Amino acid sequence: MRETGRFGGPRRNGLVTLTIILLAVVLVLGGCGAAREEEPPAPAAQPVILEYWTPFSGGDNIFMTELVEQFNREHQEIRLDQINSRLDDYYSRLRTAILSGNAPDLAIIHATNLPQFVQNGYIEPLDGLAADTGLDWGQFNAKIAGSTVYEDAHYAVPLDTHTLVLYYNKKYLREAGLLDAEDKPLIGQGEQGFTAFLHKLKEVVPPGVAPLALPSTRIDSVWLWWSLYNQMPGGGVFYNPEGTQAVFNNRASLQALKFVDSLYQQELIPPDINDAFKLFYDGQAAVLITGVWGTGAFEKDEQLELGVVPVPVIYDHPAVWGDSHTLAIPAKSEMSAEKRKAAMVFARWAVEHGVMWAEAGHVPSSLKVTGSEAYSALKFRSDYANTANSVVYWPRNMKQWSINEEIIRQFEKMIYKEQSPEQTLQRAVDSINLQLKK
Amino acid sequence: MKSFRGWFRNLALARKLILINVVFIVLPLGLTGYFAFARFTETTERKVGDYQLQTLKQLTLNIDTYMNELNRLTVMPYQYPKVTEYLATKRAPGEPLTLDEISGLNSFVTQVFLNGRVDILGVSLYGTGGASYVVMPESQYVTTYKLDEKVSWLNKFKGHYGQPVYVATHDLSASGGNVYQAFSIVRELRSFDDGVTLGYIVIDVDPKFIREILSNVKLDAKELLYITDDSGNLVTGKEHGLPLEASAVTPGQAGEGVSHVKSEGEGLLVAHVTSEVTGWTTVGVVPVSSLMQDTEVLRTYIILIGILCVGLALLLYVFIAYRITQPLRKLSRLMRGVERGDLSKAFPVSGTDEVGLLGHSFNGMIAKLSELGYLLYETEIREKDA
Numbered sequence: 001m002r003e004t005g006r007f008g009g010p011r012r013n014g015l016v017t018l019t020i021i022l023l024a025v026v027l028v029l030g031g032c033g034a035a036r037e038e039e040p041p042a043p044a045a046q047p048v049i050l051e052y053w054t055p056f057s058g059g060d061n062i063f064m065t066e067l068v069e070q071f072n073r074e075h076q077e078i079r080l081d082q083i084n085s086r087l088d089d090y091y092s093r094l095r096t097a098i099l100s101g102n103a104p105d106l107a108i109i110h111a112t113n114l115p116q117f118v119q120n121g122y123i124e125p126l127d128g129l130a131a132d133t134g135l136d137w138g139q140f141n142a143k144i145a146g147s148t149v150y151e152d153a154h155y156a157v158p159l160d161t162h163t164l165v166l167y168y169n170k171k172y173l174r175e176a177g178l179l180d181a182e183d184k185p186l187i188g189q190g191e192q193g194f195t196a197f198l199h200k201l202k203e204v205v206p207p208g209v210a211p212l213a214l215p216s217t218r219i220d221s222v223w224l225w226w227s228l229y230n231q232m233p234g235g236g237v238f239y240n241p242e243g244t245q246a247v248f249n250n251r252a253s254l255q256a257l258k259f260v261d262s263l264y265q266q267e268l269i270p271p272d273i274n275d276a277f278k279l280f281y282d283g284q285a286a287v288l289i290t291g292v293w294g295t296g297a298f299e300k301d302e303q304l305e306l307g308v309v310p311v312p313v314i315y316d317h318p319a320v321w322g323d324s325h326t327l328a329i330p331a332k333s334e335m336s337a338e339k340r341k342a343a344m345v346f347a348r349w350a351v352e353h354g355v356m357w358a359e360a361g362h363v364p365s366s367l368k369v370t371g372s373e374a375y376s377a378l379k380f381r382s383d384y385a386n387t388a389n390s391v392v393y394w395p396r397n398m399k400q401w402s403i404n405e406e407i408i409r410q411f412e413k414m415i416y417k418e419q420s421p422e423q424t425l426q427r428a429v430d431s432i433n434l435q436l437k438k
Numbered sequence: 439m440k441s442f443r444g445w446f447r448n449l450a451l452a453r454k455l456i457l458i459n460v461v462f463i464v465l466p467l468g469l470t471g472y473f474a475f476a477r478f479t480e481t482t483e484r485k486v487g488d489y490q491l492q493t494l495k496q497l498t499l500n501i502d503t504y505m506n507e508l509n510r511l512t513v514m515p516y517q518y519p520k521v522t523e524y525l526a527t528k529r530a531p532g533e534p535l536t537l538d539e540i541s542g543l544n545s546f547v548t549q550v551f552l553n554g555r556v557d558i559l560g561v562s563l564y565g566t567g568g569a570s571y572v573v574m575p576e577s578q579y580v581t582t583y584k585l586d587e588k589v590s591w592l593n594k595f596k597g598h599y600g601q602p603v604y605v606a607t608h609d610l611s612a613s614g615g616n617v618y619q620a621f622s623i624v625r626e627l628r629s630f631d632d633g634v635t636l637g638y639i640v641i642d643v644d645p646k647f648i649r650e651i652l653s654n655v656k657l658d659a660k661e662l663l664y665i666t667d668d669s670g671n672l673v674t675g676k677e678h679g680l681p682l683e684a685s686a687v688t689p690g691q692a693g694e695g696v697s698h699v700k701s702e703g704e705g706l707l708v709a710h711v712t713s714e715v716t717g718w719t720t721v722g723v724v725p726v727s728s729l730m731q732d733t734e735v736l737r738t739y740i741i742l743i744g745i746l747c748v749g750l751a752l753l754l755y756v757f758i759a760y761r762i763t764q765p766l767r768k769l770s771r772l773m774r775g776v777e778r779g780d781l782s783k784a785f786p787v788s789g790t791d792e793v794g795l796l797g798h799s800f801n802g803m804i805a806k807l808s809e810l811g812y813l814l815y816e817t818e819i820r821e822k823d824a
Contacts, residue, residue: 057576059576092552271534272534275578277577300615416536
């Protein structure tokens with residue numbers, strides 16, 4: 001009987017120690033549990049966010065959205081937020097934003113509209129930035145690249161050329177016997193040839209279907225007139241050499257306008273069309289003359305037997321109205337070097353991925369893209385890729401956009417039979433000359 | 439009571455100690471712990487609920503500010519006599535407009551687009567006499583649309599005193615084949631002179647801006663945040679924050695509040711705020727389990743530590759009781775020997791505690807007994823001899 005009645009001794013000590021150790025282990029384990037809070041993930045580098053404004057209201061917006069989304073996926077360090085508005089309101093919105101210091105970081109500007117943004121430094125020259133990001137100006141179609149140069153500086157990166165083209169519904173043309181072996185429309189020479197083509201269509205198509213669809217308001221008829229006027233020998237003169245007076249009330253211009261008017265008056269273009277695009281899309285028109293931006297949307301419509309050719313040469317030589325979407329950086333105080341660079345990275349990427357943009361229907365600006373196999377493989381686009389060479393832009397004038405609006409107003413009155421083509425040209429020129437004097 | 443005292447008195451020492459430990463330590467501490475935890479859970483849920491409600495109120499307020507701005511746009515036709523005159527005319531569907539009407543309507547719609555933010559997708563004007571002027575995304579105006587008489591908002595204007603109706607997110611088809619998501623604000627337009635309904639203006643808006651406001655709220659994986667209209671149609675929600683079934687957790691009542699909902703066996707804390715401007719309800723859902731996750735880990739640890747400590751204590755009680763009673767058991771064994779007449783044993787005394795003293799007395803008693811025995815034996819011998 002060793003050490004029976006007494007506390008202490010080695011065994012006693014061992015037990016106490018064991019108990020203390022056990023308690024300690026338990027407490028520490030408990031403590032670990034509480035301390036094992038989820039570590040916050042290391043903050044990912046904040047991407048540069050660019051506000052990007054676009055004016056796409058044809059079928060092409062969805063393609064731009066896809067382009068932006070793919071760019072954002074491939075570039076973790078940059079995020080483009082695209083904001084699209086109707087073309088009708090776009091420039092009013094953009095001008096207000098620039099004047100009030102709320103300009104977007106990147107904006108689409110039509111080449112025609114560049115003069116009014118280059119003035120007063122509303123947009124930034126891009127040569128330095130382009131050199132930094134490796135954008136090669138030499139890759140562009142010379143005509144398109146030229147449209148962005150002011151006093152030897154590039155002010156915008158051209159994305160595309162978009163011209164008028166002639167869309168046709170093969171179903172109706174076949175019924176009228178107006179398709180050749182390659183499913184191209186058989187259109188005769190000159191004014192008579194084109195009119196006869198439409199008359200023949202008018203006889204065949206069901207009532208309510210337009211032989212040719214062109215809206216009775218808006219700019220479409222002005223585009224057609226400008227294209228035809230430029231097809232004439234010595235045609236296409238808009239201003240006097242000094243740029244102080246509009247001089248397009250001449251014989252050639254009048255002939256083109258009379259021809260356009262005759263299509264309306266003979267109801268080869270039915271009256272009161274407001275949305276020609278939708279009419280053709282819904283199979284309610286045999287032929288549609290509009291911009292290339294419809295291709296992507298039309299070809300998705302399985303009901304529509306789509307064909308597309310350049311606008312026919314009715315007079316002397318090929319010429320067609322066109323414009324370019326260009327990417328420009330509006331000047332503003334809080335524009336950081338980082339944002340400028342990111343904007344340029346997108347511009348370069350968008351140009352190089354011109355095939356994606358070509359899917360909307362546009363002719364890409366880069367010769368590398370138009371020469372690529374991927375582009376040639378696209379249906380329809382190669383049928384009109386050459387129109388980029390015969391494109392006629394509007395003349396460079398700071399007020400060209402509002403001058404065009406005056407022409408639209410006068411043309412609308414003509415189409416609604418309120419005045420003759422002669423009066424139309426005279427009144428347009430008079431009113432424009434008043435504007436130019438201001 | 440007496441029998442209990444007797445029973446308790448008769449319990450072995452180890453059992454006594456264990457019983458005391460259970461009754462006076464384990465039970466009270468356990469109960470206190472249980473009630474404290476329950477109360478803590480309740481308070482946490484209430485606090486989180488309140489906080490959730492505050493956040494939702496702020497969100498709803500932000501959205502309402504924007505909605506009021508949009509609402510002002512729907513009043514614009516009253517400032518454009520050309521528009522109200524057009525809506526009042528009797529028209530066959532698709533009847534062409536004059537150039538003057540086109541330019542009047544077009545400049546009105548342009549003003550709506552310009553005065554609104556960029557999010558406006560479409561503007562539609564419908565007259566009760568068949569006139570219409572509809573601008574959809576990506577398309578020019580259309581005059582052939584007729585107002586669908588079955589459209590859900592049409593009967594909501596009765597007794598509305600000119601208030602607009604907000605329509606939950608729906609599909610909007612553009613002529614280019616694209617489908618846009620939009621919610622709408624609809625206003626009934628009336629003539630002041632005779633009070634008759636002239637028509638309606640519908641403004642379709644991209645719900646993107648609501649999503650942007652919602653995106654400022656950080657959500658856990660299982661939490662939901664969304665907005666529904668009064669019939670449970672989804673307006674929009676935060677990405678990953680959309681309910682699988684809107685109706686499952688939509689509180690039917692108006693106003694604001696926090697409620698507990700059981701869904702698929704899981705407790706959910708649902709807060710909702712109904713906007714007085716739009717009549718839409720902003721709903722935030724937090725699963726209670728995620729709320730109490732940390733507390734439950736803590737609780738588990740406390741219980742484990744408690745069980746371990748109490749277990750160890752019990753082991754020690756048994757051990758100590760055994761140690762305490764061991765000398766008594768030895769003494770009782772020796773006593774039984776004495777009973778049989780074996781007086782040769784002695785208790786090994788090793789201390790001066792109670793047991794030591796008892797052993798000492800026992801040894802003294804044995805010595806005395808031996809002495810008495812010897813005396814008795816001597817007396818017997820002497821008597822024999824005598």
